Amino acid sequence: MTIKKIPRISLTHLETNFQEVDRGLTNQEALEEANRCLYCYDAPCIKACPTGIDIPTFIKKIASGNLLGSAKTIMSANPVGASCARVCPTEELCEGACVLNHSTKPIMIGNLQRFATDWAIHNDKTLFEPGERNGKTIAVIGGGPAGLSAARELARLGYDVTIFEAAEQAGGLNTYGIVSFRLPQKISFWEVSQVKKLNVKIRTNTVVGGDISIQELLDSFDRIVLAAGMAHVPNLGIPGEDLSGVYDAIEFVKATKSGQVSEDFVGKRVVVIGAGNTAIDGATCSVRLGAENVKILYRRTQEEMTAYDFEYEFAKQDGVEFRWLTAPKRIIGDEDGRVTGIECLKMQLGEPEADGRRRPIAIPGSEYVIPVDVVIKAIGQTRHLELIEQLGLEHDSGVVKVNQETLQTSNPRIYACGDVIFGKGKGEAMVVTAAQQGKNAAHAIHRQFSTVGTAH
Amino acid sequence: MADLRINLAGIKSPNPFWLASAPPTNSGYQVQRAFEAGWGGAVWKTLGDPILNVTSRFAAIHFNGRRVAGFNNIELITDRPLDVNLKEIYETKKKFPNHAVIASLMVEPKQEKWHEIVKRVEDVGVDGLELNFGCPHGMAERGMGSASGQVPALVEKQTYWVKEVAKTPVIVKLTPNITDITATAEAAANGGADAISMINTINSLMGVDLDTWNTIPHVAGKGAHGGYCGPAVKPIALNMVAECARHPNINVPISGIGGISNWQDAVEFMLMGATGVQVCTAAMHHGFRIVEDMIEGLDHYLDSKGIAAVSDIIGKSVPKYSDWGDLDLNYNIVARINTEVCINCNKCHIACEDTSHQCIERLTDGSGKSYLKVREEDCVGCNLCSIVCPVEGAIDMIEVPRELAPMTWNERQAALNAAVECQADVTK
Numbered sequence: 001m002t003i004k005k006i007p008r009i010s011l012t013h014l015e016t017n018f019q020e021v022d023r024g025l026t027n028q029e030a031l032e033e034a035n036r037c038l039y040c041y042d043a044p045c046i047k048a049c050p051t052g053i054d055i056p057t058f059i060k061k062i063a064s065g066n067l068l069g070s071a072k073t074i075m076s077a078n079p080v081g082a083s084c085a086r087v088c089p090t091e092e093l094c095e096g097a098c099v100l101n102h103s104t105k106p107i108m109i110g111n112l113q114r115f116a117t118d119w120a121i122h123n124d125k126t127l128f129e130p131g132e133r134n135g136k137t138i139a140v141i142g143g144g145p146a147g148l149s150a151a152r153e154l155a156r157l158g159y160d161v162t163i164f165e166a167a168e169q170a171g172g173l174n175t176y177g178i179v180s181f182r183l184p185q186k187i188s189f190w191e192v193s194q195v196k197k198l199n200v201k202i203r204t205n206t207v208v209g210g211d212i213s214i215q216e217l218l219d220s221f222d223r224i225v226l227a228a229g230m231a232h233v234p235n236l237g238i239p240g241e242d243l244s245g246v247y248d249a250i251e252f253v254k255a256t257k258s259g260q261v262s263e264d265f266v267g268k269r270v271v272v273i274g275a276g277n278t279a280i281d282g283a284t285c286s287v288r289l290g291a292e293n294v295k296i297l298y299r300r301t302q303e304e305m306t307a308y309d310f311e312y313e314f315a316k317q318d319g320v321e322f323r324w325l326t327a328p329k330r331i332i333g334d335e336d337g338r339v340t341g342i343e344c345l346k347m348q349l350g351e352p353e354a355d356g357r358r359r360p361i362a363i364p365g366s367e368y369v370i371p372v373d374v375v376i377k378a379i380g381q382t383r384h385l386e387l388i389e390q391l392g393l394e395h396d397s398g399v400v401k402v403n404q405e406t407l408q409t410s411n412p413r414i415y416a417c418g419d420v421i422f423g424k425g426k427g428e429a430m431v432v433t434a435a436q437q438g439k440n441a442a443h444a445i446h447r448q449f450s451t452v453g454t455a456h
Numbered sequence: 457m458a459d460l461r462i463n464l465a466g467i468k469s470p471n472p473f474w475l476a477s478a479p480p481t482n483s484g485y486q487v488q489r490a491f492e493a494g495w496g497g498a499v500w501k502t503l504g505d506p507i508l509n510v511t512s513r514f515a516a517i518h519f520n521g522r523r524v525a526g527f528n529n530i531e532l533i534t535d536r537p538l539d540v541n542l543k544e545i546y547e548t549k550k551k552f553p554n555h556a557v558i559a560s561l562m563v564e565p566k567q568e569k570w571h572e573i574v575k576r577v578e579d580v581g582v583d584g585l586e587l588n589f590g591c592p593h594g595m596a597e598r599g600m601g602s603a604s605g606q607v608p609a610l611v612e613k614q615t616y617w618v619k620e621v622a623k624t625p626v627i628v629k630l631t632p633n634i635t636d637i638t639a640t641a642e643a644a645a646n647g648g649a650d651a652i653s654m655i656n657t658i659n660s661l662m663g664v665d666l667d668t669w670n671t672i673p674h675v676a677g678k679g680a681h682g683g684y685c686g687p688a689v690k691p692i693a694l695n696m697v698a699e700c701a702r703h704p705n706i707n708v709p710i711s712g713i714g715g716i717s718n719w720q721d722a723v724e725f726m727l728m729g730a731t732g733v734q735v736c737t738a739a740m741h742h743g744f745r746i747v748e749d750m751i752e753g754l755d756h757y758l759d760s761k762g763i764a765a766v767s768d769i770i771g772k773s774v775p776k777y778s779d780w781g782d783l784d785l786n787y788n789i790v791a792r793i794n795t796e797v798c799i800n801c802n803k804c805h806i807a808c809e810d811t812s813h814q815c816i817e818r819l820t821d822g823s824g825k826s827y828l829k830v831r832e833e834d835c836v837g838c839n840l841c842s843i844v845c846p847v848e849g850a851i852d853m854i855e856v857p858r859e860l861a862p863m864t865w866n867e868r869q870a871a872l873n874a875a876v877e878c879q880a881d882v883t884k
Contacts (some may be wrong), residue, residue, distance in 0.1 A: 033522035038846050041806035099799040103847050
């Protein structure tokens with residue numbers, strides 16, 4: 001499958017640059033591809049999917065014209081299955097496990113999943129019913145993939161669920177963090193609406209520990225699911241970070257998702273610091289905002305980069321340049337406080353660190369300056385340390401400690417899932433993993449109530 | 457280059473590929489285009505009293521995204537005046553003297569009607585006649601087509617009437633809508649037929665529209681059964697050809713028809729006793745140009761086998777087709793899975809586990825890799841696993857050394873009866 005790209009970047013209609021790049025399969029393409037699926041028994045693609053979607057079944061349903069059933073099969077296993085159809089690294093998951101890799105070519109599972117969920121979206125289908133109320137109340141902190149997934153499962157099981165979301169809209173990463181040309185906001189909003197239809201209350205613009213106190217949550221709800229995700233990009237710890245023209249990649253991408261596209265980047269020279277998927281997003285968004293030149297600076301090499309291969313390829317096709325073994329030393333500004341350049345250091349790789357990746361070491365005297373107008377920081381995300389401490393949970397540098405089986409935290413009434421429990425040095429956190437953890441937390445809560453009866 | 461010419465009961469054609477009597481042979485324009493494309497012969501769309509047709513007429517069954525696995529129609533015989541058809545047959549034969557032009561005929565079951573039409577078509581120079589006792593729809597309601605073809609006595613009598621006046625070879629086209637086609641085939645032979653052709657189309661209703669609940673196709677909201685053909689009917693047709701070919705009382709050449717789509721199908725029909733083949737659906741699906749590959753493929757096949765003439769393969773598989781009672785009960789094959797080729801889709805496992813003899817096991821090797829293995833002592837050699845396997849060469853059906861001498865059911869029963877008689881003798 002070749003990516004159907006928009007022909008080139010428009011400098012006059014920037015908003016068109018943010019339309020979804022892949023147009024999806026036509027009916028005919030989907031039918032042909034669905035018919036190509038072998039309908040394996042105990043299929044490896046199912047095992048390769050973190051949420052365990054019954055892939056052969058949903059594909060068979062596309063072939064038979066049962067698109068509603070197909071969408072239900074997908075979404076019952078993965079409450080954010082429409083988003084995952086677009087953002088999952090499928091070649092590393094389901095498609096990578098397809099048995100046809102060993103004979104012809106793998107089934108386009110992601111595209112078929114998108115086809116079925118798109119059908120449900122366009123036809124405004126409600127896929128699930130809330131369960132019979134069991135009288136238990138659950139607070140979910142965070143309305144991203146993990147929180148929505150937990151809430152969806154709990155609501156189907158009959159729980160009275162309230163999501164507390166700090167942002168203006170629920171959806172988390174899917175709403176704000178993934179570039180529009182990969183995942184339009186409306187897809188995430190549809191998933192949120194599916195959860196809302198199960199009578200889940202979503203209180204947006206509500207910061208837990210601010211707008212509502214921790215104590216109030218603990219007093220008002222039988223159980224709490226912590227699914228707050230991660231916070232902002234940390235500081236680089238170099239001079240010049242306060243200059244005008246320095247951006248946090250997460251905030252930068254978020255600004256492009258609103259539909260209001262800034263014209264401030266047209267003709268600008270941009271560097272992005274970091275080489276994860278967020279860095280790629282920062283770079284490709286810059287290109288689409290009309291930047292004249294976009295470079296990604298990374299202190300290690302392509303080998304250690306955490307961005308997916310397809311993201312890397314996508315950035316290269318967008319004309320993004322990569323500068324390996326390059327670390328920023330200071331950001332240079334003019335008298336008005338605007339960025340004019342970035343001083344960099346050449347690096348070399350030393351011994352492997354704890355995570356197995358070789359430690360980059362600066363080469364003395366290798367400083368040089370790249371003239372730039374914009375610096376985008378994409379070196380990971382900080383943790384919601386304050387919230388975790390307010391909740392009184394045990395953690396390891398901001399990674400909430402949980403019982404891996406039950407996702408229960410050090411407070412047995414609080415469960416955690418998603419990025420808040422995502423350990424350091426474990427590659428890139430995936431939406432699909434967060435979704436599964438949300439399900440697991442919900443089921444653990446339900447198991448607990450089922451075994452202890454009505455006792456709290 | 458092998459000799460592809462055939463001679464079917466005296467009708468000669470440069471290759472065994474004829475267009476069957478059907479929409480593709482409706483006019484001189486079409487038949488001449490077909491001959492230019494390479495078709496060896498054409499059976500003209502059935503002549504008779506011009507009829508009125510309805511719209512719509514055709515429908516097809518699509519299978520798993522593939523178009524036209526089967527096809528049906530409710531179109532009747534020619535809707536053009538006999539004079540026009542005869543003029544075009546004359547012109548076509550004049551332009552293509554070495555190609556076979558056969559006139560398909562259908563009239564009321566009356567002696568004078570048959571005499572009249574036979575004389576008129578033979579006057580314009582056809583190479584042979586094909587009596588349409590096969591069409592299952594429309595005409596049958598008026599006592600013609602398969603209505604005649606389902607009654608052996610009527611087949612024999614009408615064939616006889618034709619033979620009273622015909623100077624060219626007479627082929628009788630048979631309907632498959634009958635319990636035993638050898639009964640009508642034998643009747644045709646008894647009536648003097650020079651050859652038989654089969655099969656005509658099978659009674660069918662292609663489908664029902666899920667939204668309107670109309671039949672498919674429908675004519676202003678109403679449907680009637682049609683005639684089914686195309687790739688899906690090939691096994692039915694092949695059996696009927698083979699049954700006639702091996703029948704001791706049917707000793708006339710056979711023109712094979714039914715789902716033939718390529719040279720391989722043609723070879724199969726010829727091996728099973730057909731002298732030549734007729735094609736319709738494949739041409740309707742792809743156009744006349746498909747014959748180029750049919751001819752070339754057949755030629756290459758014969759060359760690769762070292763066979764000089766296509767006529768040398770006719771009927772070569774007929775002795776291999778028999779009754780179940782003549783099959784060897786002691787012949788054994790088992791499935792064997794080639795682990796290096798297998799892609800582990802597990803379709804063989806679930807097919808065997810759920811619907812056959814539960815003898816394909818899912819195992820894990822020392823390195824944790826899963827693989828499939830046949831428990832050969834429990835395998836009945838049914839072929840199901842190799843049929844559902846999507847990968848060429850992953851499952852072989854292997855002959856295992858026999859433990860007992862060959863013995864058929866008939867031989868076994870004969871031996872048992874002999875033993876019983878013997879015992880009976882002893883007790884006397």
